[in-house]
Amino acid sequence: MPLFQHQKLDLYNSLSGKKEQFKPINEGHVGMYVCGPTVYSNVHLGNVRTFMSFDMIFRYLKHLGYKVRYVRNITDAGHLENDADVGEDKITKKARLEQIEPMEIVQRYTVDFHNILNIFNFLPPSIEPTATGHIIEQIELIKNIIDNGFGYVANGSVYFDVHKFNETHDYGILSKRKLEDLIHNTRELDGQSDKKNPQDFALWKKAEPQHIMRWPSPWSDGFPGWHLECTAMSTKYLGDHFDIHGGGMDLKFPHHECEIAQNQAAKGQTPVNYWMHANMLQLNGQRMSKSTGNIVNPDELLSGNNTFFSKAFAPSVIRFFNAQAHYRSVLDLTDDGLLSSEKGFYRLMDAINLLDELKTSETSSLDIKSWKQSCYDAMNDDFNSPILIANLFEAVKYINQIKEGSQTLNSEDLSLLKETLNVFTFDVLGLQNVTKTESGTDKLSATVNILIKLRQDARANKDFALSDKIRDELVEVGIQLKDGKEGTTFSLS
Template identity: 70%
Template sequence: MHLYQNQSLKIYNSLSGEKETFIPLHPGAVGMYVCGPTVYSNVHLGNCRTFISFDLVYRYLKHLGFKVRYVRNITDVGHIEDDADEGEDKIAKKARLEKLEPMEIVQQYSVDFHQILELFNNLPPGIEPTATGHIIEQIETVKQIIDNGYGYESNGSVYFDVVKFNKTHNYGQLSGRNLDDMLSNSRELSGQEEKRNPADFALWKKAEPVHIMRWPSPWGDGFPGWHLECTAMSTKYLGNHFDIHGGGMDLKFPHHECEIAQNEAATGHSPVNYWMHANMLTLNGKKMSKSTGNNILPREIFTGNNTVLSKAFSPSVARFFMLQAHYRSVLDFSNDAIVAAEKGYNRLMEAIDSLGNIVAGTTSTIDVSVWKQHCYDAMNDDFNSPILIAHLFEGVKYANLLKDSKETLTPADLEVLAKTLNTFVFDVLGLRNEAGEDSSNEKLDGVVNMLITMRNEARANKDFALSDQIRIKLADLGIELKDTREGTTFTVN
């Protein structure tokens, strides 16, 4: 029997504005699509929070026993400067500035994105499609929308007719916006003369002669609209109707609103049952921004090379800090907040490490089965990680009481406590026990430095046989010594 058969999961649905009991379209299987990054710069911390939030969702669904198809795209067509229909392609702009091919920019920042998420211990999605790899599917979707009467060609570009669509559908259903208000508040932009209405958005854009990223289409050389790629890729891998679509709160409008409209115009029905949106991350109470300097990159946290924090913090501590807030809440990142998170993280790891040394008793003075269900109840309530963490610290308290012989557990109950803590900390929250890793590294450093001292003494005594033997034996273990004028250093291969 799978766990999901005994647990009732509720998800806050942005479409209804309510928590709804999660019932997948196909029993035991979940289709989930999350909007991925536009790879024209290093992934910033706010994006990481979104991807960590949906990694938590993915991990918990898998833990419950669901078979999850998790699709997260890579936007490798830069689209436009402000993600509207005008301006300069972000990737092409970066390529021009750095004198590189656009696909070199894409590769460089895709690698960075994957490395950072791996450091955060995110599980990779099952499918990671790219926009440039699905141009044919996007063109076919545009054709469908035109054939159904909701798209029109204008001067080599194709636009979505929002006003016509809204006569039979509800454009604004996700974001709660009113089309008449949107039309009256529309600002004048260059290229608006191509559109029937200011609110119409691009399905396909004509490529000007200087535009580097371009593909042939029935309407001439061009490139796909920003919203189109997610519609084409989500439906290709999850079908026209699937369970969960996620992304940052900033994508609710226009991106996700336009996705719904495109799907309904192409297929005749709404694409997604549960829309989920992760909230933003601020820094010292203000919006993160590169232009104002109120910004910090993940690597700068891990190395300590920044002007915001007092020292370096490990990826697991940064991840734990983010999971201490609910994914739908605004979270403020500061030195004091992550210092406090590190203390909590260390307490958690110390308690887990101590459980292996606790001797079971003949009776149980703690009801761990009730505590265990509380952990599930927290996650079943729209993936409420801060409440889960509060219950895990109850488990830490139990571990400390057992260690001090102030409470007892039978072998079976002790196993439940240990297994539940390990499951939720490592499998569901996705933390690593880096405290233990640091301790092991310190011991390794100590042993190698002791052998370097012995080798230096052997060389001073002209015992070159022993000196060489130490160097060779360490090399066999993957530890390479390097002699310099300042002394001997080592690297672990």
């Protein structure tokens, strides 16, 4: 019997604003769509947090025995700057700056995205469609919206008529915004004169002569609107009505709001039963921003090549840090937080690696079955990974007590303890069993930091020959030093 038949899963539905019992449309099957990256730059650490949260959710649904079709798209066209309907395509702009083809940009950063997710031990989605691979589906969707009276053509572009839609539907049902408020807070912008109203959004944009990425359509040579892409790809692979749609909190409006409107306008029904949103990642209490320099990329965090953190951190340590906060809460990335998570992670690994050394008794003094259910109860409560981790550390305490002889377990309960710990630590949370010694990360960091200190002392004593020798010989073995305002850091080259 699958686990889902006797585990009651509740999840927070952004649409209703409350926790609801999860009931899939088709028993035993789950359709889940998560908005993927726009591949015009290296994947942002905040995006990694969102995808990591949904990877955990995907893993838990699979563990419960559901057959999950997980669709996560690649946006490789149509996403304009500032998420607007005017301006330059993000990918085209990067291609112009680097003087290469847009699809070279797409390929480069799609590969980077996959590499980073592999490092963090993500499960691949069931399907990973691209926007450019579904132009035909998007054109057909636009035709339906126009035929149903909710889209209009203006100078070769096609726009969604938000005001007409709102006469019979609720535009703002997800974000809890009212169209009247949007009208009041919208200012007229240059380049929006083709729209009937500023709140209308693009379904298809006519390409300017200099626009490289373009496709033929009944209205013009152009490209699809960003919001339309996800509607087309999610419904193609999951049907017009599916279980879960996820993404970052920043996508709730306008992106997900527009998806709901498009689906209702084209198909006559609400597309999704449960909308789920992961919250933001901050860096040292502030929003991550390229403009302010308050930003760190995943590879910089993994290598230690940054000015924010005292050392490099292993991928599973970062993953463990992420799981210590609920996916719907804001997570603040700090050096102290990562160092604390690192200690906790290795403490958990040490306990798991002690399991095979424990001796069994004829009787058990611990209630392992109740402890096991507490792990399920945590995940069944809207995937509450912080409570799950607290329960895992209860098991760490048990293991140490059994080793010391103050508690006992019979062979059956010890086997249950091992199985449950392995399931939730590795299968559900997606951690990898890496000890400090095996990873070598701490020893390498400690060794290089000693050499950095010796180099600093040499420079203070004006022994520049020794200072340069330390730097140059580290370069020869693939370790690059970087001097900055906050001190010297290193990266592996």
